[in-house]
Amino acid sequence: MPQNADNVLDHFNLFRQPEYLEMFEKKKKEFENHHPDAEVERVREWAKTKEYQEKNFAREALTVNPAKACQPLGAVFASLGFEQTIPFVHGSQGCVAYYRSHFSRHFKEPTSCVSSSMTEDAAVFGGLNNMIDGLANTYNMYKPKMISVSTTCMAEVIGDDLNAFIKTSKEKGSVPADYDVPFAHTPAFVGSHVTGYDNVMKGIVEHFWNGKAGTAPKLERVPNNSINFIGGFDGYVVGNIREVKRMFDSMGVEYTIFGDPSDVWDTPTDGEFRMYDGGTKLEDAANAINAKATFSMQHFSTEKTLPLIAASGQETYSFHHPIGVRATDEFLMKVSEVTGKPISKELTRERGRLVDAIADSSAHLHGKRFAIYGDPDLCYGLSAFLMELGAEPITVLASNGGKVWEEKMNELFASSPFGKNCTAYPGKDLWHMRSLLFTEPVDFLIGNTYGKYLERDTGTPLIRIGFPVFDRHHYHRYPVWGYQGGLNVLVWLLDKVFDEIDRNTNVVAKSDYSFDIIR
């Protein structure tokens, strides 16, 4: 009997004991009707070939292991960025359980969100009653300052009209007539989570600036010298937003973080559960119309939001998830140019320190080949940083990237000798990536937690940067933006590089002459 009270074996070791191994063998042999091992081996090898890759890339209908989620997830992310706001998702209730679980697994934090719990009858008659009851219940129970409404694909397919439903709900007294209920249609069958973020941000701008769905006068813009900052859908939001605030503060920039869930996803354990914490104040969301300019850190998270903001008369600037020296330089120089505030000595010192760190370590990254996947802007930011380090982003894949993204990636590759052998893959998934890792091997893979299957199958070491990261803790608390963020990313890359070097030089009397203590 393998189990022992003094040394409790759990799944990691229990099932490797002989009793269990024998049981597995017997089950397989007698009851599973499995394919012969040789056949499994043959197919396994075949799936590594160029021939398989061609068939794999010829797929038109099937998606396998995509690196994207649906619009409503991004919608909830965006809604949570505002003070005392509850995301209210109109449609089937199971979706909300999924969004909450997904975010909680990544941030290791609670995620509050409600559903209008539509079922068969609502599918037939529409979900108006669910909206009327739902808004009233949420308002009374959770006492939010704002309820931000988005949809699931069910509500979209049956064509529920959020604007009309919210109006009717207010008439029925679900919430006060002047209560803030911004809304956005977020069909899951269009775009990805990034699109959903964009739609909700656009909906919130529309609501506060353009007359609150006909219930208030449109705001008149009285320009001032502040700027707005929109982060986009970002798994590192907790660390990143704080870093951005610190950089702006150090320059003396007046700013509004437009959409800031960095506190609600990082509350203390001190005996109290805070359903609400931090977030963009509602009056600040309204006053943001007066800003001189709006900066978006992720172009593809704000493709619809920025033009709406620009229509108010503001300047708008967007970036592609800047990581590293050059990208941070460009971001800060633009902020400085627009606000007239010089880049602070402190930030200049930090820049120098990052350059120093790169100089110390770049030999270990120079010429290394990387594959990257993730959201379009993140892929761009990481690729640019790798090239800055002298590494090559050979394969860059975005399941939710499109033609425009591909063109931008190709421009980036063309801008540096390190981009010469690199290819961008828009609209592909991780099963495509698997083929590529076999046929065009690289030294390292950068991606989210799901990349561990690729690491296991292809032997390509995985560096976890992206969303979601479920199987490592607390990365999201660290910034990847700014010079400090660049340093974090550099260290994560180097840690993996050194671990691999050690793993490849630790065989006694075979390879351990290179098992150096100084690297």
Place this chain on the structure above:
Amino acid sequence: MSLAQPESIEDLKARNKALIKEVLEVYPEKTAKRRAKHLGTFEDGKPDCGVKSNIKSIPGVMTIRGCAYAGSKGVVWGPIKDMIHISHGPVGCGQYSWASRRNYYIGVTGIDTFGTMQFTSDFQEKDIVFGGDKKLAKLIDEIQELFPLNKGISVQSECPIGLIGDDIEAVSKAKTKEYNGHTIVPVRCEGFRGVSQSLGHHLANDAIRDWVFDKMEGKPALFEATPYDVAIIGDYNIGGDAWSSRILLEEMGLRVVAQWSGDGTIAELEATPRAKLNVLHCYRSMNYISRHMEEKYGVPWVEYNFFGPSKIEESLRKIASHFDDKIKEGAERVIAKYRPLMDAVIAKYRPRLEGKKVMLFVGGLRPRHVIGAYEDLGMEIVGTGYEFGHNDDYQRTTHYVKDGTLIYDDVTGYEFEKFVEKIQPDLVGSGIKEKYVFQKMGVPFRQMHSWDYSGPYHGYDGFAIFARDMDMAINSPVWKFAKAPWAA
């Protein structure tokens, strides 16, 4: 009388009553009326727990429930390892349920097993407008080409499928024919159907009946039958649960011919109607097909509970009672064999856990099934409730809970927080969405869906891990730091 420490049963019941009244005050009147039916106190001698169940959740209250797709793809079908399960519709559902339930299995993923993969038709707007049947047909062809060793395909419908009028049954039939009888199973588990995961379990069970059992007649058996053939039904092998259960059944002399559905195969599903007895762990999600097999194939079924030594012992004897003396002796032998281990586990952990109070809110069978395991460690369940239980679950619960236990069906986020705040249990056992809420409050917590990434918890081997983990949660030094020394 403090709220957290009532002196007598009467005090306890009075406290619960006051507590329920208090949480209901926050709701609009109509909602309060509806929720009141789901909250109550168990009274000794009553046939159920005095709460209504399996009723639509109320909009806007933050229910913890999922949907029919979660019940079918996420629970019942997803773990069948040698089949490919298509999340048919938009990309999200498959993504959020991708490999998150820890249904362990052995096999070469991507080649002959597919459990931790996400196959989806990734619906775009044009698929909604023009229908997705053509895409599904093409997608099945692509699966057959790229994953030639798959033993079957299931089509797990997401919300739009039923709304746009797709005919997935026709596609499945046509493709089954084209691929020489290849198992292809359409499941109408759209998320808007029913009130929770529960209907998804039922729909998934029905699909096994209609598309696996009804189509296999005449297929030859893989093995010679013996009088000791049993099938494990309703164990999803979370963290290896079914394995630490199977080993006990085999040790007592039974032959386990199938596991449903954790680490399961289509061959095992097909073998099950030939079993002598179906042993059913998760009654909620698999009683439908168990009843069907009893009616159609004459296979009896028996419920069992492998959480904690008291219930395991009881269950082993109950299962053995369906067989001859050889098996009855086998059961006694197994009980005796593991008793020293159980004694050692209890000797080590019970003193650290004695008297600790637990509140549960989980799904399926656990709101009642795990109670015995806690009691084996000297702990007490002061509140429990089901995410998607039916009345028969609450009837069965009466055999587990004590007089005065607080019962909450389909609890809302608000109610659960209030109950825990007032009762101050030493441990809460619920899910990932609840975990961090209670930990912020300084209350130790274990996820009782995923075993908090530990496990197995079933069987004798599992109980040792369960005890270790509960101790780890409650007696972690971290809870001493929740209040800063300078805070009032």
